[in-house]
Structures are given as C-alpha cells and as structure tokens.
Amino acid sequence: MAKSCKGLATELVKCLSESDCVKVENRSIRDCAGEKSPSVSSECVGLRETYFNCKRGQVDMRARIRGNKGY
Structure with a gap:
C-alpha cells in the first residue's frame, strides 16, 4: 500500500x-x-469515500501523473 x-x-x-456496526x-x-x-457514523463514511478516492487515484494513470492531490 502506498504511504x-x-x-x-x-x-x-x-x-x-x-x-455500533462492529460493537453492537x-x-x-x-x-x-x-x-x-x-x-456507521457519517465520519466513517467520509473517511471511506476519501480512502477509496485515494486508492482510485493510484490506479488511474491520469491521476498518477498529476499526483494524489494531498490525500
């Protein structure tokens, strides 16, 4: 995994x-x-979307040339 x-x-x-999804x-x-x-809290949902966008940016060759834009 990239840093x-x-x-x-x-x-x-x-x-x-x-x-609560895990605990309860x-x-x-x-x-x-x-x-x-x-x-699942909205904070976790936001983190999930940000993480998926970060991973997608690593796979997309156009984004790899431009960089991950601070993710």
Whole structure:
C-alpha cells in the first residue's frame, strides 16, 4: 500500500472498529465498510469515500501523473 493512503486506511479501521456496526451488531470491519449502514457514523463514511478516492487515484494513470492531490 502506498504511504499516501496508509494513514487513511488506519483511521478508517479505527473509526469502524469503534462504530455500533462492529460493537453492537458484532459484524466484521470489512462488512461494515462495504455497505451504507445507519449504525456507521457519517465520519466513517467520509473517511471511506476519501480512502477509496485515494486508492482510485493510484490506479488511474491520469491521476498518477498529476499526483494524489494531498490525500
């Protein structure tokens, strides 16, 4: 994993592990990250979108030439 997205991934895992989706519903972090559940906070949803955009920027050759724009 590139260094530019590693911090986002860590924050996302930490946020999801503290959410009701994991704590109350006893679901895995992967399950909670993959869908839009009401038990996942809007902060985690925002981190998820930012992380996915960061990863997409690494794959998209046009974005790789321009850079990740601070993600």
